[in-house]
Amino acid sequence: MKFGLDxxxxxxxxxxxxLADLAAEAEEAGWDGFFIWDIVFAAGESQEPVANPxxxxxxxxxxxxxxxxxxxxxxxxRRRPWQVAREAVSLDILSNGRLIFGAGSGYQAxxxxxxxxxxxxxxxxxxxxxxxxxxxxxxxxxxxxxxxKHYQLENVTFLPRPLQSPRIPIWLxxxxxxxxxxxxxxxxxxxxxxxxxxxxxxxLKLEEIREAVAxxxxxxxxxxxxxxxxxxxxxxxxxxxxxxxxAYQEAGATWWIDLAGEDESFEEYRxxxxxxxxxxx
Amino acid sequence: xxxxxxxxxxxxxxRILADLARDAEVAGWDGVFIWDSLHSETDDLKGQPTCxxxxxxxxxxMTTECVRIGxxxxxxxRRRPWKLARETASLDQLSNGRLILPVGLGxVGDAGFSKVGEELDRKKRAQMLDESLDILNGLWSxxxxxxxxxxxxxxxxxFVPTPVQSPRIPIWVxxxxxRKKSMQRALRYDGIIPAKMGxxxxxxxxxxxxxxxxxxxxxxxxxxxxxxDIIMEGETPGDDHEKAVSIVxxxxxxxxxxxxxAVWSMPETQGGVEGMRNRxxxxxxxxx
Numbered sequence: 001m002k003f004g005l006d007x008x009x010x011x012x013x014x015x016x017x018x019l020a021d022l023a024a025e026a027e028e029a030g031w032d033g034f035f036i037w038d039i040v041f042a043a044g045e046s047q048e049p050v051a052n053p054x055x056x057x058x059x060x061x062x063x064x065x066x067x068x069x070x071x072x073x074x075x076x077x078r079r080r081p082w083q084v085a086r087e088a089v090s091l092d093i094l095s096n097g098r099l100i101f102g103a104g105s106g107y108q109a110x111x112x113x114x115x116x117x118x119x120x121x122x123x124x125x126x127x128x129x130x131x132x133x134x135x136x137x138x139x140x141x142x143x144x145x146x147x148x149k150h151y152q153l154e155n156v157t158f159l160p161r162p163l164q165s166p167r168i169p170i171w172l173x174x175x176x177x178x179x180x181x182x183x184x185x186x187x188x189x190x191x192x193x194x195x196x197x198x199x200x201x202x203x204l205k206l207e208e209i210r211e212a213v214a215x216x217x218x219x220x221x222x223x224x225x226x227x228x229x230x231x232x233x234x235x236x237x238x239x240x241x242x243x244x245x246x247a248y249q250e251a252g253a254t255w256w257i258d259l260a261g262e263d264e265s266f267e268e269y270r271x272x273x274x275x276x277x278x279x280x281x
Numbered sequence: 282x283x284x285x286x287x288x289x290x291x292x293x294x295x296r297i298l299a300d301l302a303r304d305a306e307v308a309g310w311d312g313v314f315i316w317d318s319l320h321s322e323t324d325d326l327k328g329q330p331t332c333x334x335x336x337x338x339x340x341x342x343m344t345t346e347c348v349r350i351g352x353x354x355x356x357x358x359r360r361r362p363w364k365l366a367r368e369t370a371s372l373d374q375l376s377n378g379r380l381i382l383p384v385g386l387g388x389v390g391d392a393g394f395s396k397v398g399e400e401l402d403r404k405k406r407a408q409m410l411d412e413s414l415d416i417l418n419g420l421w422s423x424x425x426x427x428x429x430x431x432x433x434x435x436x437x438x439x440f441v442p443t444p445v446q447s448p449r450i451p452i453w454v455x456x457x458x459x460r461k462k463s464m465q466r467a468l469r470y471d472g473i474i475p476a477k478m479g480x481x482x483x484x485x486x487x488x489x490x491x492x493x494x495x496x497x498x499x500x501x502x503x504x505x506x507x508x509x510d511i512i513m514e515g516e517t518p519g520d521d522h523e524k525a526v527s528i529v530x531x532x533x534x535x536x537x538x539x540x541x542x543a544v545w546s547m548p549e550t551q552g553g554v555e556g557m558r559n560r561x562x563x564x565x566x567x568x569x
Contacts, residue, residue, distance in 0.1 A: 014442060016339070016375040040363065041438070049442040052371035058295070058339035059375055082397055083360070086319060090333035094295040094340060114436040115363055154396045158320060160294075160330035 001249050003277030004033025004229065004257040006072055009056060010042035012266035014049035020059040022270060027067040029276035033255065034060060035072035035102065040111040054087050061095035068098050072192055072257075073173045075106035076131040077124045078117050081151060082158075084131075085138040089162045097163035102192055103132065104173035105181075125180070126150060132170065132188065139167050171227060176204060176212045186219035190227030195259070204230065206251045213252030229255035241278040282533045284565030285312030285541045287353050287514060288557065290332045291321065297554055298332065299340035301561060306348045308564045312381070313341060314353035314541065319393030335368050342376035349379050353514075353541070354455060354474070356387025357413035358406045359399045362433060363440075365413070366420040370444045378445035382417075383474060383512075385455035386410055408432060411466065414452065421449050453512055458487070458495055468503040472510030472539070487513065489535040496536035514541040519563025529566045540566070 005026055013019060023034040036056055042048040053071045060069050069091075076084060092099040105124040106112060112119040118127070130148040137144035137153075141161040146153040162168045167189075174181035175194035185191035193212060196203055213228055220226060230253040235241040245256065256277070260269040286305050288298060302313040317334040321327065334352045341350050350372075357365055373380040386406045389395055400406055412430040419426035419435075423443035428435040444450045453472035457463035460478055467473040475495050477487050487495070495511065503509060513532055517525035529540050542565065544557045552559070 016371050020343075040367065047439050047441065050367065051374075052367040054335060055339045055368055055371040055375060058336045059343055062299070062340055062343040078361075079364070080359075080361075080397070082319065082393065086331070086333040087336055090295050090336035093332075094336060114438050115361070116434045152398050156320060156392050156396045157328055158331075159328060 001245055001253065002032040002068075002255045003030075004035055004068070004255050005031055005273060006231070006257050006259050007034060007036045008260065009037045009039060009051045009053055010046070011048040014051040016051050016056040016059045019051065019056045020063040022273065023060040023067065023069070024063040025270070026273050027064045029274050031067060031273070031277050033068040033070075033100070033257070034064070035068075035070050035100070035257070036060075038071040038074040038102075039108060040078075041108065041114075043108065054091070057091055057099075058094060061091060061098070064098075065096075066098075068100050069095055070100035070171075071102050073102035073104040073171070075111065076103050076135075077106050077127040078112055078115075079131075081131040081134040082138060082153070082156070085135050085158060088135070088168055089139065089158070089160060092162040092164055092168050093160065099162075099164070100169045100171060100190070101135075102171045102173065103128065107173075123150075129184065135170070136167060166224075169227070171229065174212075176208050179215065182212060182216050183219050186216040186226070187221070189224070190229065190254075191216065192229040192257070193231075195231040203233070206247055209248065209251040209253060225254075227254045228252050229257045231257055231259050234258075234261065235278040238279060245278060282529070282537065282568060283311040283349075283539045284309075285314055285349065285539060286310055286544045286561055287314045287316070287541050289545050290316045290318060290334050290337060291326050291329045293554060294330075294332050295337040295340040298337045299344040301554075301557060302341040302348065302350065303344040304558055305561045306345045308562050310348060310542075310561070310565055312349035312351070312539070312541070313345070314351050314381075314383070315341075317352035317355045318388075318391050319359070320391060320396075322390050322392050322395065335372070338372055338380075339375060342372060342379070345376075345379075347379070349381050350376060351381035351383055354383040354385040354453075356391075356393075356406075357384055357417070358387045358409045359391075359393050360413075362413040362416040363420060363435070366417050366440055369417070369450055370421065370440070370442060373444035373446055373450050374442060380444070380446070381451045381453060381472075383453040383455070383472075384410065384414065385474075405432075407462075407466075414454075414466075414470070417452070418449060448507070451510075453510065456495075458491065459498070464498060465502065468499060468509075469505075471507065472512055473499070474512045474514070486515070489531040492532060492535035492537055510538045511536050512539040512541060513537045514543050516543050517566050519560050522567055525566035526568050529568045533568055 038053040105128040138158040169189040171190035172185035175198040420440040427437040452470040454467035456467035456473040457478045458475045
């Protein structure tokens with residue numbers, strides 16, 4: 001099991017240098033991944049400050065050597081895919097091949113509708129599928145054309161290629177029990193399972209993770225490794241941690257991704273990050 | 282007079298640019314600027330590895346402490362202005378208020394326009410640029426802002442944090458001399474990068490006499506009382522101070538406030554990255 005962090009970019013976190021310093025501390029403490037939000041506005045009607053994730057990730061890449069980094073997740077549907085392709089490759093090279101690209105169809109209406117962007121779910125799903133194909137095509141370093149419903153590219157060759165081969169790993173966000181996002185993820189390199197069941201709104205149960213992983217396995221076409229990121233409870237009891245982590249591992253999770261508690265302040269979370277991931281061997 | 286270097290974002294990566302920026306700071310330059318191209322289609326640059334300028338500028342901000350940094354020039358016309366607003370605010374914050382934002386209509390020979398279905402019509406791009414600049418200003422203000430233009434529509438929103446610099450991140454605009462509309466656009470902001478235009482497009486380098494005329498135009502037509510820069514880009518020999526001074530001095534006297542040394546060496550011509558590093562280390566022309 002690998003241990004990652006899902007770090008906000010709003011409020012007390014909305015400062016690229018602070019995020020870079022926090023990432024350096026996380027690396028020092030032994031975490032394997034430092035992932036950050038990609039949002040335009042903070043949740044709800046909040047007027048909190050927000051940092052640009054790509055500037056923050058580049059700053060993080062400069063302050064760290066080992067830890068995996070990435071946006072969790074970028075709503076590809078409100079970006080120009082070729083622009084994202086360039087940013088991701090530059091970041092993969094700058095980080096010496098440490099980028100994981102988390103993608104989704106978008107999850108905050110306000111980030112779209114306030115600018116007149118399309119927020120229809122079906123159209124966003126189409127744009128996400130097309131956007132991912134464009135990323136793959138442009139990252140190949142080969143001449144690439146694309147004639148989709150939403151995007152058209154005419155014979156473009158993007159160089160350099162990413163450092164990672166065959167490509168920068170692409171994880172999709174997906175919430176159980178919705179099946180379609182899981183099928184999409186199965187086509188790529190990983191999934192970041194949403195914390196709660198999308199119907200009951202309860203923390204995802206082990207049985208549900210097992211079911212989701214089994215479902216995705218039936219759609220995997222590639223023999224390459226497939227990552228499954230999950231959020232769990234805070235593991236503050238070392239004795240119990242081993243047991244819980246093992247259970248998640250057996251259910252198919254490969255990344256344990258920690259979230260800040262709802263009432264946890266920046267300094268409290270920072271202190272917890274500095275204590276490192278659960279020790280369980 | 283302030284001195285900057287302009288570096289390509291082609292055939293280099295973000296880490297090389299961050300190292301060169303550090304060298305420039307040590308050598309006494311005041312600014313380091315990099316191209317903002319997505320994928321150039323010109324003969325000499327086609328198919329060359331290209332680096333995202335915003336990732337590179339961030340890396341440069343992390344290796345320097347006092348040089349100004351910026352993209353030269355950014356075409357807001359192939360970006361979403363609100364996205365650009367967030368990037369620039371974050372970068373200004375990270376660099377502690379050192380960002381400058383030079384803008385233009387965009388070069389349609391870039392695949393970022395021509396191969397992906399972006400707007401190619403010059404008039405429309407000019408409208409989009411004007412609207413983008415209004416939106417950047419509105420969002421950087423940190424005040425409730427809405428916009429209903431021809432090309433962009435924003436419901437009322439507040440963008441925070443604001444940039445570190447106040448009243449705003451300086452905006453330099455490419456001004457087509459002597460075209461009035463283009464010149465007027467530049468005068469609304471904080472600096473002009475003049476380009477001499479004839480009937481059929483570019484018509485050569487601006488002379489000190491041209492700069493004097495530009496300066497006169499600015500004095501006559503600019504209503505704002507905030508500082509205003511006149512920026513010129515060119516080349517001076519780093520190993521011949523007398524010659525360098527003879528190029529820059531008359532321009533400084535005519536009104537140029539920023540001289541940008543074009544350090545665009547390509548591997549096959551001037552030694553590539555090492556060639557660029559050498560010119561940077563020779564420092565700016567010794568004109569006060």
